[in-house]
Amino acid sequence: MPVDAEKEITKLYRALHSAQDEIGKTFYRWRQVAVEFAGADTNPQDVALRAAEVFGKDIGKSILPRMNWLKGEEGFMMILGKALAGLWNTDGGQATAEKGENPGEVFIKCSRDPWPSWAKQFGVSMEEVALCRERMYQAVLEDVSVFMNIPLKIELQKAISRGQGETVMRLYKAE
């Protein structure tokens, strides 16, 4: 039976996006559980930020084997920036890493992000989505900084709600 390329690609495309959709929703389902267990006195955003931190810490351990100084500081920062952009893409976003004007500066730009839409379905604020992404990346960089003995920072510079426009994060070496 000949392969119907359109049919096969459509099947794969749907499966991929269904999986991404479930990953996003699962995060918010677990957020609900954690908020319930944390009790009424806890700010739900603190719970979500803590989760982002745990995620980031674990992801940081996964990327350590790929850290490589052989291309020097500029090369290293770009590899790291691409790893962070790639992580966003795996989560369903459309992100790229671009070299900044200052030495060792990399901008991670996301032009399309499904997470705000998922958050809205669970009544979660857009602000929390942006802060969670920032916190997760900060946690990723904690181990990387110690491992490479370089103080690395990342900060959210521009956050557009509902996945429209462009979210920008700046990765740089702290003085």
Next chain:
Amino acid sequence: MAKTLFEWDYSEYPGAKSYPHLFTPIEVGNLFVPNRIKYAATEENLNGLDGFITDSGVEYMRQRARGVVGGLCFMQGVYMDEAGKGQGYVGQAAAWDDKFIPGLARIADAIHGEKAIAGFQLMDCGRVGAVEVESGHGPSTVPQRLRIFKPMYEMTPAEVKEMIQQHVDAARRGVEAGFDVMEISGIVGYLISNFISSYTNRRTDEYGGDIRGRMQAVVEIIQGVKEVCGPDIPVGIRLCSEELLDDVRGNTPEESMETYKMAEEAGADYISCTLGWQESIYPVISRDIPMGNWVHLAKRAKEHVKIPIQMAYRMFKPGLPNEKIGANELDFWEICRSMIADPLMPKKVAEGREDEIRHCVACNLCLARLFRDAPMTCYINPVCAHEANPEFADPPAAEEEKEIIIAGAGPAGLECAYTAARRGHEVHVYDKRDVIGGTLNEAKNAPYGDDELWTCIEYQQTMCKKAGVTFHLGTEVTADLIEEEMPDSVVLATGPAYSKIESAAGDSAKLVNLLDVMNGQAAVGEKVVVWGNRKPGIGCALHLAQQGKKVTLVGKDKTAGFDVNPSFKWRYVLYMRQNGIVTYNDVDIEEVNDEGIVVKSYDGYRWPVKCDTIVAAQREPNESLKKVVQSEGIELFVIGDALIPRNLSSAIHDGYRIGMRI
């Protein structure tokens, strides 16, 4: 006047004439060593989980001591802290208390019983330690690169002092146990190397900073250990000559040579020259690294220090170390894996029995097992780690002599043949080929060092000859032959059958067999699909890719190289990527057509792969003669790939186990 422990005269040994420099004496500190051979300290996970020495550990060492024919024989490194932060292996020997001395003395006695020099090694595993506890200790809190290892925490200055004292105390226990040489392990990511490396030592106190500061703890250990050892017990240290950690800003080679000089200044009597860490991204000792690739580092070390330099690392045969020692570029031939594969290897060299050596094939299975909390084993030596079991290590004569037909002269059949023949059986080996070796005749043609696998067949051929095995090459075992000969036992070691692929396109898609491709008898196009993603398929894919073909590897296993041990598998994954081989795992071939094939994934996705040649490397059990033999009421054994297609190791181990049981 140097102290002599045992008198050795090699004048009657043929090997001493062929390799005179290996059998030339040398003084190490104040100790006279009659030759240049050393069995390097190697973990084997054979001891009790409480760190006490076991019978298995003693017998393992006794064999290696016999092998060094009077040279240096080191027991595995001991951990020295009660908390177990320095313990890197579940079966690692301990020396943190005097209660361990009697057990350690058993090892020293076993080594002395073979008139060899007993070496004791102090080894805090540091960054790769804490195997039984939640966290390890090190100079600084640097995250682990590999998840398999435990988190590290920075030692306080007091804890550093305590660690230094633990080395000194353990050395004293080694002396009391009767050891003759003391060695400090500072290699591959263990604690001493953690202190030395700029990658893992970020301290700003007296034990950190520049290379002199990072060596301070090591210097204090050497000085302390020297003091308890006294003038007659030499103290050596294993040190990295190159860490191979450039990618994480480790030490430079110049810094490493500084550490050699500082170790000598501190009183070290010799240095064992090592390289690489377990975290290095470069391979050091796997089969794809050419023999002798690193020996130039010993020469460089000798240019920096005056004390003897020892080295191992891909020197499996005596010629090269003999030459380098003769040229004063090396002082000792250190041996590790080669004596796991054949504990008597240097003894056989000395006795002129090199053809009886079972050579290591540098697969690293032994090391992979240790890191997975399993006892030592060897890919090609079935007896390894069974030395304490005499019936296994040296199977007794058969109670009843039998006539045995072995169908297949591959590694499984040959191993079974000489093992059974040595026990008194009359063994006839048949093979439809004109040559022995089975599918290894083709497997050895794969790139990246696979030609070394053939050493296994050379060894087995010698052993079969000595055991009186009769060969019938060019003769296929058939039902008629079995009925005619009516042996007492039949062993089917015919190798695997290869899975058939049905082609809907007649001859348009070219189906060829793996073996025909590997021995150059099949014409292969430019776009090739290799069907079967285990080692034979990988070897074939690399073989073809190196000829410039566009190769796609397709197979049912979830990952390619399921049958390759993890310590070597990463090499193949890298080489396949470097050679542009596309891999589809966990898939089946649904269809063969004019264009190539249609692949179907486990979850139903289908896609076309264009090719002009399909190589069948997917294997199945081969029990074609099973019913014939059973119907005659003849005792039957099926071994190797004929039983279940696996790897060379399984073939050899199957062969040995059946050979000792028939």
